[in-house]
Each structure stands twice: as structure tokens, then as C-alpha cells.
Amino acid sequence: MALSQHHVDTVLGVVAGRLPVDDGASVIQRSWLRCVEHYGLDPARRPDIRIENASRVRECIQQNEEHLRVARAGMEQLYKHVSDLGYVLLLTDAEGIGVDYIGNDTWDIALRRAGLTLGANWSELYAGTNGIGTCLAERTTLTCHRDDHFYIGNVGLSCTTTPLYDPQGNLMGALDVSALSSPAERESQHLVRHLTTLYGRMIEDANFMQQFRDRWILRLGTAGPLVDVCGELMLAFDRDGVIVGANAGARRQLRLLECARLDEAQRAQLVGSHLSGVFGTRIDDIWRLTRGSGRDDPAIVTTWDGHGYHASLTAPRIVPAARTGTERERPLPARGETLSQLSGGDPRMNQLVERALRLADKPVSILIQGETGTGKEVLARALHESSSRAERPFVAVNCASIPESLIESELFGYMPGTFTGARSKGMKGLIQRSDGGTLFLDEIGDMPLALQTRLLRVLSEREILPLGADRPIRVDLNVIAASHRDLRKQIVTGTFREDLYYRLCGATLLLPPLRERQDQGYLIERILREEAAAQGADAAIGAPALALLMRHDWPGNVRELRNALRFALSIADGEAIDVHHLPPDLAEAAGTGERVPDVAPAAVPRATVVPISAARGDAGVLLEALRRHRWNISDAARNLGLCRATIYRRMKRYGIVSPLDQA
Numbered sequence: 065m066a067l068s069q070h071h072v073d074t075v076l077g078v079v080a081g082r083l084p085v086d087d088g089a090s091v092i093q094r095s096w097l098r099c100v101e102h103y104g105l106d107p108a109r110r111p112d113i114r115i116e117n118a119s120r121v122r123e124c125i126q127q128n129e130e131h132l133r134v135a136r137a138g139m140e141q142l143y144k145h146v147s148d149l150g151y152v153l154l155l156t157d158a159e160g161i162g163v164d165y166i167g168n169d170t171w172d173i174a175l176r177r178a179g180l181t182l183g184a185n186w187s188e189l190y191a192g193t194n195g196i197g198t199c200l201a202e203r204t205t206l207t208c209h210r211d212d213h214f215y216i217g218n219v220g221l222s223c224t225t226t227p228l229y230d231p232q233g234n235l236m237g238a239l240d241v242s243a244l245s246s247p248a249e250r251e252s253q254h255l256v257r258h259l260t261t262l263y264g265r266m267i268e269d270a271n272f273m274q275q276f277r278d279r280w281i282l283r284l285g286t287a288g289p290l291v292d293v294c295g296e297l298m299l300a301f302d303r304d305g306v307i308v309g310a311n312a313g314a315r316r317q318l319r320l321l322e323c324a325r326l327d328e329a330q331r332a333q334l335v336g337s338h339l340s341g342v343f344g345t346r347i348d349d350i351w352r353l354t355r356g357s358g359r360d361d362p363a364i365v366t367t368w369d370g371h372g373y374h375a376s377l378t379a380p381r382i383v384p385a386a387r388t389g390t391e392r393e394r395p396l397p398a399r400g401e402t403l404s405q406l407s408g409g410d411p412r413m414n415q416l417v418e419r420a421l422r423l424a425d426k427p428v429s430i431l432i433q434g435e436t437g438t439g440k441e442v443l444a445r446a447l448h449e450s451s452s453r454a455e456r457p458f459v460a461v462n463c464a465s466i467p468e469s470l471i472e473s474e475l476f477g478y479m480p481g482t483f484t485g486a487r488s489k490g491m492k493g494l495i496q497r498s499d500g501g502t503l504f505l506d507e508i509g510d511m512p513l514a515l516q517t518r519l520l521r522v523l524s525e526r527e528i529l530p531l532g533a534d535r536p537i538r539v540d541l542n543v544i545a546a547s548h549r550d551l552r553k554q555i556v557t558g559t560f561r562e563d564l565y566y567r568l569c570g571a572t573l574l575l576p577p578l579r580e581r582q583d584q585g586y587l588i589e590r591i592l593r594e595e596a597a598a599q600g601a602d603a604a605i606g607a608p609a610l611a612l613l614m615r616h617d618w619p620g621n622v623r624e625l626r627n628a629l630r631f632a633l634s635i636a637d638g639e640a641i642d643v644h645h646l647p648p649d650l651a652e653a654a655g656t657g658e659r660v661p662d663v664a665p666a667a668v669p670r671a672t673v674v675p676i677s678a679a680r681g682d683a684g685v686l687l688e689a690l691r692r693h694r695w696n697i698s699d700a701a702r703n704l705g706l707c708r709a710t711i712y713r714r715m716k717r718y719g720i721v722s723p724l725d726q727a
């Protein structure tokens with residue numbers, strides 16, 4: 065009784081400011097203050113344990129089914145480490161209501177009496193200062209050890225709790241590890257605190273992986289070989305490099321490039337921004353990773369402010385929902401593009417568009433070939449939108465990124481009861497989801513042979529047999545396949561079925577690489593306008609920057625061009641794009657090998673804004689001609705119907721210097 069009175073006096077003394085505030089316990093003391101002043105609680109009373117009714121708990125469980133499934137797996141592992149030490153685990157929602165629990169049956173009654181049970185509401189409002197309620201109020205991992213608790217009835221407990229966030233940074237709830245009795249020393253809880261934090265982060269990361277299983281995931285860490293299994297920082301992004309999720313580590317440590325337009329809070333807002341805003345100079349390194357760097361050690365990527373991290377990239381495990389036609393969260397910039405807009409006058413593109421227009425509504429399978437980033441999916445989508453199937457789904461499947469173990473169920477689907485656990489409900493496969501529309505099989509050359517056989521059956525019989533089904537389902541679909549590989553070579557090496565190849569290539573469309581296209585100026589103009597509109601900026605570019613773009617080799621093709629323009633626009637911060645706004649690797653790449661035409665400052669002041677159409681009409685055309693003729697001035701002049709002197713004059717005006725003159 066004397067001890068109880070001492071506890072009550074201590075709490076009330078701190079609240080009244082009569083007792084010195086201990087620095088280490090200030091989180092607890094802040095909570096005591098809230099309990100007395102905001103919630104009007106009295107530490108001398110025994111708390112009534114508030115148990116929510118079953119339907120409230122059920123509703124909460126249903127709403128967070130996926131999160132709870134992942135958390136349960138983490139709790140089971142954690143329990144193995146702490147059960148012998150007398151701890152029980154409680155998982156709560158964001159309001160502090162117990163939604164899952166692992167404990168020891170032999171203490172059931174004591175645990176229930178203490179409120180360590182399903183449905184118990186541990187928010188400070190009802191339970192006073194305690195591990196869960198205070199962790200949720202303070203949003204931090206903490207140990208509420210014995211007489212840290214507000215109510216005398218709770219001072220036997222020792223609770224360590226960590227908050228759990230979803231990948232968007234919203235509070236989901238808390239993971240709590242509690243003991244009914246524990247040694248008096250606070251230090252006795254250190255190990256439990258580490259374990260609780262570790263498992264909390266593991267649950268968050270597993271939730272992250274689950275939520276973004278249809279996206280690229282970049283893990284960053286400081287321990288090289290471990291980064292594959294436990295990247296401390298994680299970013300999920302779409303195929304255009306736009307960040308769609310960031311885990312707690314990434315949100316804490318990464319900031320967007322310093323730039324006048326963004327204040328501190330906006331620079332912390334990673335979601336919705338482009339990867340180039342985080343990695344400034346090294347965006348291409350990341351894309352190189354996506355294509356497999358061939359290195360044994362994890363690659364190192366560097367943030368714009370010079371922090372190097374080991375990096376590991378995971379390809380989407382299932383097809384992005386946004387690409388299936390069932391969800392349209394962020395339209396691809398080129399979506400809706402009609403076929404004729406794909407060419408800006410390049411002879412090979414003109415021919416391709418003409419052919420595509422004739423094929424769009426024919427019942428022929430089309431095979432699109434072209435280097436990576438040349439726009440195979442953009443072309444497939446344009447074919448779909450120019451066909452009578454335009455209103456039906458366009459379902460894109462990246463055969464290279466779905467793990468072999470999942471590809472069959474993803475493509476063909478499965479019936480209810482085929483699997484246990486979260487997959488018990490059954491799922492329509494991607495082929496069935498494209499019924500009536502277009503199935504786009506990207507990177508078809510990477511499809512495993514066994515599945516090629518099954519796909520061949522689908523294409524010839526137009527019916528599928530989902531896993532666990534006893535009757536086939538008819539499907540009506542148009543198939544477009546694409547690959548950057550030479551499928552005929554694969555037939556020779558035995559990695560691609562010849563009969564499937566002939567099924568798929570009723571017609572072949574070959575997209576030229578960007579470096580060989582004569583309509584680069586048109587593409588730059590269009591993409592610049594699109595990207596500028598998306599960023600709310602003006603689409604203006606200076607002649608020297610344009611000249612550099614026109615000279616670049618574009619190994620990543622149109623994707624690389626779009627990324628470069630997006631990067632430049634965000635760095636230019638409202639000014640016309642200048643050379644120094646472009647990604648440095650562009651200038652570096654041009655600096656080695658073929659040199660970038662240096663800008664003669666007197667001839668083209670840095671701030672000169674050349675409306676892009678004018679630039680294209682002059683500097684762009686000139687550059688194209690010079691490149692085509694390998695910088696032979698006479699040939700270029702003849703080709704353009706100008707005299708050599710005019711060519712020289714214009715080169716001077718636009719600051720174009722031949723690489724032959726720079727050696």
C-alpha cells in the first residue's frame with residue numbers, strides 16, 4: 065500500500081512540477097501529464113480494462129487482413145525468441161485495440177486480467193501511460209517498465225512496443241512484447257527492445273514487399289552482401305522511375321535534390337517524385353542495375369548529396385495493376401497516343417506506322433522487336449487503342465520479371481481452395497483478365513520453355529485451364545508479343561519454341577533505336593512538352609542543350625531521353641533547359657568518345673531560349689545532317705541544299721563544334 069501511494073505521489077508530483085523531470089523518462093512523464101490534464105485520469109484508481117465488442121474487432125481484422133497475415137508471421141518468429149523468458153505478444157491497430165495475440169495458455173487468466181488479450185483497448189485515454197498507448201501517442205519505440213505505468217494496477221507489467229507504419233507512412237498499429245513480471249532493472253529489457261524493433265521493421269518491410277510486388281524495388285544498405293536480404297532503405301518505383309513507396313528508413317534518410325522550388329518538407333516527400341531527384345547524377349546506374357550489371361558484388365549508388373549505398377534491385381513479381389487496364393492510377397505519358405503520332409517523319413517509323421495502321425484491327429498476332437526503351441509497349445498500347453478492342457482491357461505481362469514459380473498462377477489463375485492461406489480465395493489469371501481485349505507479352509524471349517508449351521496451347525485452342533479447375537474456360541484475345549532478343553537465334557539454341565514463334569509473329573514490327581531515328585527533334589519536343597506539363601513548367605530548351613541531346617547516342621533509347629528531360633526540367637527549376645541542367649552522365653558519355661559540341665559562350669549566351677520548334681527547324685536539322693554525314697561539311701551542305709559557308713555560319717550561331725575540330 066505504501067508503495068502504491070509512493071507511485072501515485074510520484075506521478076502527481078511530476079505532473080504538478082514538484083518533482084524534477086528525469087531526462088531519460090521524459091516520454092513517460094509527458095504521457096503522465098496527458099493522462100492527468102487531457103484525459104482527467106487518476107493514478108490511484110484501478111483501470112477498468114476496456115474490451116471492445118467482437119464485431120468492432122472483426123471489422124478491424126477484416127480491414128487489415130493482409131497486414132495482419134504478414135505481422136502474424138513475424139510475431140510467430142519473434143515469439144520463439146521470447147516465450148521462454150515469459151513474454152507475450154500483442155498486435156494492435158492504430159487506436160491501440162488488440163487484433164492479434166500470442167501468449168501462453170497457462171497464464172491465460174492472469175493475462176486476461178491484465179488486459180493482454182484480443183479486443184483490449186490500450187489507448188492512453190482508457191489505460192493511462194502504457195507501452196502500447198504511449199508508443200502510439202508518441203510514435204516511437206519505447207519500454208514502459210513497471211512503475212512507468214500510470215495506474216497502480218499496471219505497475220507490475222513491463223511492456224516494450226514499437227509502432228508499425230504502412231509503406232505510405234501511415235500508422236497501422238503497434239507490436240507489443242509484454243511480461244507480467246520482470247526484474248526491477250530497466251536494463252533487463254534491452255534485448256527485448258532490440259528484438260521488438262527488429263521484428264517491427266521486418267514486418268513493415270514484408271508489408272512493403274507485399275504491397276509493391278508489382279513494382280521495381282530498390283534496396284539500399286551499408287552492409288554490401290546483406291543488402292539483398294535486409295536493405296535498410298527501400299524504394300518502390302514504376303517502370304518510368306517514379307517513386308511510389310518508401311519505407312521508414314528511406315523516408316528518414318533520403319531527401320530530394322536541393323532546389324529553390326522545393327521547401328524542406330517537400331524535399332522529404334519522396335513518393336510521387338522521380339528517382340533522379342534522389343540520385344541526381346546517377347539515374348542511369350539504377351537502370352543499368354535493372355538490366356543486370358553482371359557484377360558479383362552489389363552495385364553502389366550515390367545520392368545527389370554524396371551518400372553511397374550498396375544497392376539491390378528486385379523486379380516486379382507480378383504485373384503492375386496500372387498496366388492491366390483494370391486500374392488507371394497514373395497514366396503512362398504516352399498512353400492514348402495514336403499510332404500516327406509515333407513518327408515525326410523518320411522514314412523507317414513512317415513505314416512502321418503505316419503497316420501498324422493496317423494491322424491494328426486484323427486478327428493477326430503481332431511481334432514487336434526493338435532494343436530496350438524503344439517504345440515497344442507504347443506501340444502495343446497504340447495498336448490496342450487503334451483497334452475495336454480499345455474499350456476492353458489491355459493487359460501487359462512482363463515475362464522476364466515474374467518468377468518462374470508464380471508465372472503459371474499469374475497467367476492462368478487458380479480456383480478457390482487450390483492454395484491455402486492468403487491465396488485460398490482463387491484468382492483470375494492475366495490471360496482471362498484480358499478477355500475481349502489485348503494481351504501484351506513483353507520480353508517473351510524470357511518465358512520458361514515449359515510455359516511456352518502451355519501458352520502455345522492457349523493460342524491454338526483459345527481456352528485456358530486455371531490451376532485446380534476441371535473445365536477449360538474460353539477466352540477471346542488478341543496477342544501482341546515483344547522482345548529485345550533475337551528470337552530466331554533462341555530457336556537455334558533451343559531456348560524458344562519454333563512453333564510458338566510462328567504463332568506469335570503473324571506480322572513483325574521492328575522499332576529502330578533512337579540513335580538511328582531522323583525524327584529525334586520531334587520526339588524531344590513532344591516528350592519535353594509532356595514532361596513540362598506534368599511538372600507545371602515551361603517547355604523551353606536552349607540551343608546548346610538541344611545540340612547535346614541531338615548528339616547523344618541514347619543506349620537506353622526513348623526511355624533514357626524521357627528520363628533525361630524529366631531530370632533537366634526539375635533541375636532547371638523554371639528556366640529554359642541549359643547544358644548544365646542535363647544529367648551529368650549525358651555530358652560525360654559525350655565527353656568520352658564522341659565529344660559534345662562545346663558551346664561558344666559568345667555565340668550562344670547561356671540564357672538564350674530557343675523555342676523548340678525553331679531549334680528543330682534549324683539547329684536540330686543541321687545537327688542531324690552533320691551526324692548523318694559523319695561531320696563531313698560538304699556532304700551535309702549538299703544534303704541540305706546549302707553552301708558550305710552557310711553551314712559554318714550556322715554551326716557558329718548554334719555553338720556547334722565538330723568533334724573532328726576538337727581532337
Ligand SMILES: Nc1ncnc2c1ncn2[C@@H]1O[C@H](COP(=O)(O)OP(=O)(O)OP(=O)(O)O)[C@@H](O)[C@H]1O
Pocket residue numbers: 304396397398405406434435436437438439440441442443506548591622623624626
Ligand atoms: N513514341 C514515344 N513517345 C513518347 N514516349 C515514348 C515513346 N516511345 C517510348 N516512350 C517512352 O519511353 C519509355 C519506354 O517505353 P516502353 O516501355 O514502351 O519501351 P520498351 O521498348 O517496351 O522497353 P523495354 O524493352 O524495357 O520493355 C516510356 O517512358 C515511354 O513513355
